Amino acid sequence: MSHLLPTYANFPLTATRGEGARLWDSEGKCYLDFCAGIATCSIGHCHPALTKAISDQAATLIHCSNLYQIPQQKELARTLVDDFVQTPGKIFFGNSGAEANDGMIKTARRFGHARPDKSGDARYEVITFNQSFHGRTLGSMAATAQTKIHQGFDPLLPGFRYVPFNDIEALQSAINPTTAGIMLEPIQGEGGVNEATPDFLHKVASLCKEHDLLLMLDEIQCGLGRTGTLMGWHAICPELKPDTISWAKGLGGGFPIGAFYVSNRAINQEGTELSALMDAGSHGSTYGGNPLACRAALAVLNEIQSSQLTANAARQEQRIRTAVESWNHPAVTAIRGKGLLLGFALNPDNFNVPAETPASIHLCKALMDAGLLTVPAGPGTLRWLPPLNVTDSEVDEALKILKNTLDSLS
Numbered sequence: 339m340s341h342l343l344p345t346y347a348n349f350p351l352t353a354t355r356g357e358g359a360r361l362w363d364s365e366g367k368c369y370l371d372f373c374a375g376i377a378t379c380s381i382g383h384c385h386p387a388l389t390k391a392i393s394d395q396a397a398t399l400i401h402c403s404n405l406y407q408i409p410q411q412k413e414l415a416r417t418l419v420d421d422f423v424q425t426p427g428k429i430f431f432g433n434s435g436a437e438a439n440d441g442m443i444k445t446a447r448r449f450g451h452a453r454p455d456k457s458g459d460a461r462y463e464v465i466t467f468n469q470s471f472h473g474r475t476l477g478s479m480a481a482t483a484q485t486k487i488h489q490g491f492d493p494l495l496p497g498f499r500y501v502p503f504n505d506i507e508a509l510q511s512a513i514n515p516t517t518a519g520i521m522l523e524p525i526q527g528e529g530g531v532n533e534a535t536p537d538f539l540h541k542v543a544s545l546c547k548e549h550d551l552l553l554m555l556d557e558i559q560c561g562l563g564r565t566g567t568l569m570g571w572h573a574i575c576p577e578l579k580p581d582t583i584s585w586a587k588g589l590g591g592g593f594p595i596g597a598f599y600v601s602n603r604a605i606n607q608e609g610t611e612l613s614a615l616m617d618a619g620s621h622g623s624t625y626g627g628n629p630l631a632c633r634a635a636l637a638v639l640n641e642i643q644s645s646q647l648t649a650n651a652a653r654q655e656q657r658i659r660t661a662v663e664s665w666n667h668p669a670v671t672a673i674r675g676k677g678l679l680l681g682f683a684l685n686p687d688n689f690n691v692p693a694e695t696p697a698s699i700h701l702c703k704a705l706m707d708a709g710l711l712t713v714p715a716g717p718g719t720l721r722w723l724p725p726l727n728v729t730d731s732e733v734d735e736a737l738k739i740l741k742n743t744l745d746s747l748s
């Protein structure tokens with residue numbers, strides 16, 4: 339009998355060892371890992387630079403309270419702002435994606451107090467989008483516009499309004515005097531690998547300007563090189579200047595860390611910076627930004643930059659698209675996503691399975707049997723999220739397994 343809460347409907351695979359894009363289970367079977375911790379192991383399993391950074395730091399200082407100065411935290415914040423976002427701002431470190439999003443939502447509330455509506459009441463509402471996924475805390479769950487995630491947890495945290503993704507008219511009519519921000523994933527990961535269109539992102543930014551709203555990007559799955567660009571939105575609408583950005587997953591390469599960025603832009607005529615609203619005592623986390631997590635993340639970001647992994651992600655996307663499109667396979671109706679956040683839209687009629695079994699899970703299981711780990715993104719999409727340093731031969735091997743499996747299931 340298990341003593342674990344049964345919150346995960348997981349597969350009967352026990353991972354015991356990893357190296358690069360390979361994972362071994364307790365039976366000794368080797369898999370090609372195109373799940374990579376669901377976009378977390380961004381530089382592959384047990385990358386020597388990451389392993390060394392963690393073990394060196396663990397032997398020196400694991401934890402230090404935020405009561406004191408933490409140089410690794412300052413260096414990581416500088417790297418994220420100067421090298422990745424490239425627009426002045428400040429960073430807060432936490433431990434997960436949901437927590438990072440909660441911090442962004444708190445920033446929107448602070449902004450709504452600093453910039454109230456015409457009658458002087460604080461604004462508080464954040465608009466999010468159908469099929470989004472922002473996490474499982476009370477705040478990030480309420481931000482997530484999927485009823486299956488909310489089931490049995492009401493009353494939800496108030497202050498969210500949901501609209502269809504890529505629907506600018508619906509967004510426009512949802513904006514009201516209480517609105518403080520618009521929050522979105524430039525590419526929705528869990529919701530099915532759905533890309534925001536360039537036009538939509540562009541118009542969202544214009545609406546934010548017009549109505550004095552925060553533009554809040556959740557880059558937890560799509561950020562930090564995954565889309566073949568440094569930032570996820572760069573792959574769609576590079577001129578965007580978000581007010582807040584959240585990260586987790588790939589940031590630590592498997593070591594738990596989350597973060598959010600707040601821009602330094604002036605929010606009033608006195609020149610108050612947005613980032614100044616999150617002042618001393620407004621937010622905190624005991625573990626957030628500890629030396630060990632920050633040192634791990636610095637090793638990951640350094641590897642992404644020095645080995646030009648964004649370029650590899652962009653190149654592998656083209657190789658994958660070219661190969662899969664050339665098959666013209668009746669089981670795959672479209673390829674969505676950017677870089678190495680790719681979703682294969684599946685034709686359910688092509689899979690000989692009972693109607694209640696989602697095609698994505700059926701295919702995922704068959705691929706696992708064949709030695710390739712992947713992730714469903716909703717019932718009709720199979721997701722690939724390999725490490726950003728996946729090689730040509732690993733991609734070729736995965737393509738071969740996918741093709742053979744699709745043929746055998748059709």
Ligand SMILES: Cc1ncc(COP(=O)(O)O)c(C=O)c1O
Pocket residue numbers: 434435436437439471472473474523527528556557558559560586587
């Ligand atoms: C876009 C996005 N936001 C937030 C989260 C939540 O992150 P975490 O599981 O680290 O809390 C996820 C996790 O899948 C995600 O994909």
